[in-house]
Amino acid sequence: MSAISFAIEKRAPLRGARVGILTTPHGVIHTPAFAPVGTKASVKGILPSEVAKLGAEVVLANTYHLYLQPGEQIVKEAGGLAKFMGWSDSSSPLGSGAAKPTITDSGGFQVFSLGAAFGKKISKFDGMRDFVNPSSDKPVIFDEEVASQHGQLAIIDDEGVSFTSHIDGSLHRFTPERSVEIQHALGADIFFAFDECTAPTETYEYQKDAMERTHRWAERSLKAHRQMEYARLRENSGVAKQAIFGIAQGGQFDDLRKLSAKTIAEMGFDGFGLGGSFSKKYGDDSLESALQMLKELPDTMPVHGLGIGEPGDILASIAAGVDLFDCVAPTRLGRHGTIYTKNGLVHLKNEKYRNDFSPLGESGFTHAYVSHLIRSGEMLGATIASMHNLKFILDLVAHARQAILNDTFEEYRADFVNKYYG
């Protein structure tokens, strides 16, 4: 018996877009849904009560980071991730309201960010062409100083990954079993199998090896989960408390993606994650082709687009049938002074906003004020911009949901994309 149940309420014609209700031990998630990222049990700069008011029903935290700080046992003692971070129905951050749904990522992304990507100017969406900074034409692929001093902080072998803590340099070992064990302690409603998120620049051979390794790790994660869950079920009157999602990889190669989805689909997970690398720019069909892998996944089960958060990418993914999303972009962009608008990104630090007294979205503040806060390093600026961005993305997904129900999703999508990227 799975810890979750997923009911699909409506499917759009032609494509795979759908509306569902995902019932978890800590409450219901209306899909498609966006999960704000709270890596270290904190959506940076925003109180949980505010995150909820913006429309979020679920947040996603990170296993590796919480393992390092404060340690999974502390979170377990607190009563699990949601309770620990005050993610509850209560309006008071310290209230005793019912805990709300949470997700944890397995640490698989850190295999990439602290491994292949460490010291390099690449992101999981960058291709080779983006290795050149357009404003300088200088190759900036490698921070030699950082790399020569530290090398990579994540070293992969077939059994697992050895991490060097970015905090104090200490050594740590992650295996699929260990990741699951930690995620059981963290107690999120949904968690992911330990995977290897690969760099988008790897060769076919490497992507294939990594994918096969991720498949083996998926099996091991699932097995570990079942063993631990079985022991726990006997103590907890048979009520499953956590669902495990398997992650499909395959990098930039269609055949690997398809194979990966198919392989992961057959293992018996409660849901799926789309992992790894896509191309970056909207209009590029790399994401579209990667989304073809959805056809290999069971139509009745929830799918999470890991780290997908660019508005156009979210809509394209929804169109293909992705149900859940998470992304650091709304909070990171906001904190760094960039906000989403219907007409595209706005850099609040730009000179023209210094005396722009028009309202900034529904924040209740003016562009000029928030621009001033960002410029002067006031924390409140990061908070307001992050909240604005989170609301923008949460609204985008909520509107997409409604549009699917109204049979107007494709129009909604086209209209949004025209304005946003036009």
Place this chain on the structure above:
RNA sequence: GCGUCGGUGGCAGAGCGGUCAAUUGCAACAGGCUGUAAACCUGUCGCCCAAUGGGCUACGGAGGUUCGAAUCCUCCCCGGCGCA
């Protein structure tokens, strides 16, 4: 008034005879950010041009020494400190 230290790009502050249109920080201007090493990172930052090169003007002002001066000398102007 005497003595002394100092006046360098928006600010702070390096440089102290050629490798200097001049290190660095801040500010400014712009860009980047997609399962958060990220309240971060990158680029630009005297003027002009047929610009991976060249020209011009610049390190308080005016002279001078030198093949060559932000760097040395003289005088002047301005500021800090000390003594009267």
